[in-house]
Amino acid sequence: MAGEEKEEESLKRKKVDNVPRGMAWGAQSFASARISSIREKDPSSVSDFGRYMAEKRRKLNVQYNEDSSNKLLNNATAAVAALHSKEGQIVVAEISTKSRIFNGISIWVDGFTVPTHQELRHLMLQYGGVFENYFRRELVTHIICSTLPDSKIKNPRSLSRGLPIVKPEWIVDSIAAGRVLSWAPYQLQRIALEHPNQRTLQSAYLNPKLDHCPLPLDWRDNYPTYSNMMDIDLEPRSELLALENVPTSDNQGPSSVQDGAVNFTLLEEDLKGIEVKADECSETENQGVLESHGKKDSVAIVDRSKRNTGAGYSDAAAAATHSTLGDDNFVQNYFKSSRLHFIGTWRNRYQSRYGSFNDNSEGQDQQVFRAKSGSDPAVIHIDMDCFFVAVVVRDRPELHDKPVAVCHSDSVRGSGEISSANYPARAFGVRAGMFVRDAKAKCPDLEIVPYNFEAYEQVADKVYNILHHHCGRVQAVSCDEAFLDVTDQGDPCQIASVIRSQIFEATRCTASAGVSKNKLLARLATRKAKPNGLYYIAPSEVEGFMDELAVEDLPGVGWTLKEKLKSHNLHKCSDLLRVSKDFLQREFGVKTGDMLWSYARGIDTREVQQAQIRKSIGAEVNWGVRFLVPEDAHRFLVTLSTEVATRLQTAAVKGRTITLKVKRRKEGSGEPSKFMGCGVCDNFSRSETVGYATDSQEILLRVAKQLFNSFAFDVRDVRGVGLQVTRLEAVGSGQSLKGGQGQQRALKSWLAPEISKVMLDESAPADRNSGNQTIIHRSTEPLKTEAGESIPVKSPALDVPKLPLNTSAQDNNDLHAAAESGMRNFIAPDTKDRIQVGRSSTKAAPPPTNLPPLSELDPSVLASLPPEILAEIREVYGELAAQPVVSSKPAKNYLSPVAVMKGAHKTKTSEVSNRVDRREDGIRRVLPLEPLTERGESSRPPSVRPEIVALPPASQLDPSVMSALPLSLRRELEQEYKRQQVKKPDKSTLRVSEPEKLCVERCSSTSLEDLWTGTPPKWVHMFKESQDAVCSTNDSVRLGGSLYDNACAKKSCCQVSTVEGC
DNA sequence: ATCCTCCCCTAC
DNA sequence: TAAGGTAGGGGAGGAT
Ligand SMILES: Nc1ccn([C@H]2C[C@H](O)[C@@H](COP(=O)(O)OP(=O)(O)OP(=O)(O)O)O2)c(=O)n1
Ligand SMILES: [Mg+2]
Ligand SMILES: [Mg+2]
Secondary structure, eight states: OHHHHHHHHHHOOOOOOOOOOOOOTTOOOGGGOOTHHHHHHOHHHHHHHHHHHHHHHHHOOOOOOOOOTTOOOTTHHHHHHHHHTTTHHHHHHHHHHHOOTTTTOEEEEESSOSSOHHHHHHHHHHTTOEEESSOOTTTOSEEEESOHHHHTOSSHHHHTTTOOEEOTHHHHHHHHHTSOOOSGGGBHHHHHHHOHHHHHHHHHHOOHHHHHSOSSOBHHHHOSSHHHHHHHHHSOOOGGGOOOOOOOOTTOSHHHHHTSOGGGHHHHHHHTTBOOGGGSOOHHHHHHHHHHHHHHHHHHHHHHHHHHTTSSOTTHHHHHHHSTTTOTTHHHHHHHHOHHHHHHHHHHHHHHHHTTTTOOOOOHHHHHHHHHOSSOOOEEEEEETTHHHHHHHTTOGGGTTSOEEEOSOOOTTOOOBOOEEOHHHHHTTOOTTOBHHHHHHHOTTOEEEOOOHHHHHHHHHHHHHHHHHHOSOEEEEETTEEEEEOTTSSOHHHHHHHHHHHHHHHHSOOEEEEEESSHHHHHHHHHHHOSSOEEEOOGGGHHHHHHHOBGGGSTTOOHHHHHHHHHTTOOBHHHHTTSOHHHHHHHHOHHHHHHHHHHHTTOOOOOOOSOOOOOEEEEEEOSSOOOSSHHHHHHHHHHHHHHHHHHHHHHTEEEEEEEEEEEEEOTTOOSOSSTTOOOSEEEEEEEEEEEEEEOOHHHHHHHHHHHHHHHOOOGGGEEEEEEEEEEEEETTOOOOOOOOHHHHHHHHHHHHHHHHHHHHHHHSOOOTTOTTHHHHTSOSSOEEOTTSOEEOSOOSGGGOOOOOOOOOSTTTTOOOOOOOOOOOOOSOOSSOOOHHHHHTOSOOOOOOTTSOOGGGSOHHHHHTSOHHHHHHHHHHHOGGGOOOOOOOSOOOOOOOHHHHHTTSSOOGGGSOOSHHHHSGGGGGGOGGGHHHHHHHHHHSOTTOOOOOOOOOOGGGSOHHHHHHSOHHHHHHHHHHHHHHHHSOOOTTTOOOOHHHHHHHHHHHTSOHHHHTOTTTTHHHHHHHHHHHHHHOOOHHHHHHHHHHHHHHHHOSOOOOOOOSOO
16 A cells, blocks of 8 residues: 555656745735726726626626536436426427526526526526526525525625525526516515524624624725634635625616626726625635535445445445445535536636636737837736635734645545645645645645635636736637737736736735746746746846746746756756757647747747637546446436536537547556555547437437446446537527538438337347347347358447547538438437527428427437437428538448457547557457457458448348338438439448347337327437436456457557556 | 647646 | 546547
């Protein structure tokens, strides 16, 4: 165990910098600055600005509301579905476009509620409202709270400064009523009044100062010293006390919010020097809430985990209560307390508020103008000093000279990580990322303070309001850090100085600032300025400044690159001047080499970018991940896919490529040194590209399961799982499809096998321990394709051929649709996830009577269909059904990654991604597919990509299937078969996976007409049932896994990351 | 050449 | 106990 830890420690990459630096020249005392300077500057513009920003944001019908850290997840979609189940998709579609009843309403949910956080979040999202994860007075219009004890609000209305505190039934009832009901009857306060005892308690919690301090109130008069703040610290508080001192009218509520002015009152108030004493919420109170939730959640699981425990898990007790095994809402509860999740999602929350303002849409004219403008470019970099510590410590004056760090754990033996250390602590060598036990070893008197994420959020908000007041070009780097392009705005140092002063006055936290001519130098200057300073690097000083720096001081040079440079005897920036750019590019890559060469000279051409289009959305958990049986992993994937789907929906984007990342305990490594950590792991990732951008949880889950199973790992070794979606497209941004021949072919090819697929899935009920399960349902004869190829029967991989074909977005403007779709499983699983379809609704032509009602087609399923198919569906159903997208590239074979990995076909696309799998001999690792592998290798040149033909062999197509199809489709289908028959058989033409054959067979034995009966049609039900089958693990898969492991062990060339941690 | 895919690296 | 996430940049190598 000790050795294990050593290994981890040695593997851990640590960055050792952040050495405290001396006060910089140009540093200015914040005390000398006056907040009033802003007000004096242009009071009206401030107010105009606030209103403008609010209006901008209000216009954003896209709400980012990233991250579901506060929510319970499990029943979320169920609740939504329950509300909608009767309406069906079309109705929901109408809701999404016409019934944005919560437009302008932004809720924050306090404590445990019914519906849960997650459910409320979904509801708000669906009905045009906003769900805030972190409370901020200026953003929230209503606080939702079920019960008083949970809320810990003792005088809700008073402490919330007029924000209504409303029971969640208000949300539910309003949706049911189709309009926003008055929240008054739902006020929580009424409950309070009905319970005198509680009311008495409430008054005890009242902050007298809040009641007696007339507003506006200049906090400087009341909090000139830290000693005054102590009062606050001693008072009982709740998270609801995170208030702004915003004067509120009695009738504040939705209406006053919707005028758009309320959201940025903070700025105005700040600029007037107003601060509320109760500004900061007590982290202890927050913790209490979190803990109570955690307990509640844990209780439910402990039983189950006990049932599971005992399978040799060395830390079973801990796992039972602190891992995926012991918490059905592990993902959300974990994120709720994760600092890295907080800072990782912060930017999205920021974008949701400033996004439309920061649209970066500077015309080229402007850019050219700026480029040519005579004045020197000026960039300010602002970074809060030891941010997390500073925010918490401002109310703990007794700590402010002592070494303090933020950490979950305060144990000398703890493995909690230091999030931030103040400068006294850094003098002892304490650094962010360190284990607290190591920090305490360096600094025995280190004081540990807990996190207060809502306060960080709030302070960051104030800071950015100030930044935006001074500069129209603000690039948010993180919650405590930003670049400002202040070219042509006067003395940049003066601006930076004022900003620093205002930040301190508004937040009582110090910021440091760097000023220079580009981002690189500004950032380096900030480093020099810290703490609480300002540093300016004049053009003439650049050279001398850079020479002093070590290479790792350059942004972008981390541990790895530093080591590489070191191996070339390049230690300092001045060393980099000695070598040619050619050399650097040869050695480190073109861009990296150029970066090194330029940065070493202080050259940085990057612009201050206000916003950037997101390219990926994902969530991962590498802490507390412990599975005993595949079902554990499955349940985890449900929550993970729900999380990612929610993020996609919240961001109003869909994506096509779904990537699953898995961390697996490295062979021979024991328990991680970090409690519940992932330890030393190998990293794996595999991706699948679906035919059409999706944000559907069902599809994400399906793919995730498939990918996960394809690894065939022993789930007990899995230590981390991540799910990411890329190739994002904005919802509604797709191009229209035009009708075409190919599209009709596509639809046929979709529908026919689809039915079959449904049958198959239904025939393979989930049974995770049944290794024979899949085989039972298979023919023992290889499936003969039209091309005469046979497909091996026993591939476990073929058990999960769920995905639509990978098609490339390359021909985005080429609307011709080649009919190369494969098997599609995507038939409406149920009535969830309907939002998006409605968006594109125009006028829906009445569907042909012999088609299933559109309401039975799952929009999320539709969303994943290839564009050509969608186009055809749309032709039939009208615009409502189809989101346009174009893709006509030949699809990759529709085989599961396992099959692919085994060499079922050799195109690169199908190769699965992680490096371990990529070894040349990787093909041979998995025995079950050996026959196919060999055949595939020998009979097909690598360059030949198997063309996918979704149609099963005509001989196996049950006539009843055809008759069940709409006439027009049937005709097309028949034509298609005819055409294929005529066509010269191409051996790569038809690669029907085994399940497809099965499907066809099963179809034959079933009354196909029946499939279309009922509401929803039977096949919808079948499809639903099929989902679990997807994830079933069987012995065959296991076998593959062990073989894989062996092969992997043999491979010494695996470029697998074995670093503990991330 | 250029694009795409699968990663690693970096920063907060 | 403890909450090791997130997203972009870019290199390597294959496909086109
Ligand atoms: N490994 C890390 C790095 C940062 N953070 C969080 C805590 C920090 O307070 C905040 C901002 O990061 P900074 O790099 O700006 O660090 P600080 O603000 O704490 O210190 P400095 O004064 O050096 O900026 O992000 C974290 O939790 N873990
Ligand atoms: Mg900082
Ligand atoms: Mg920072």
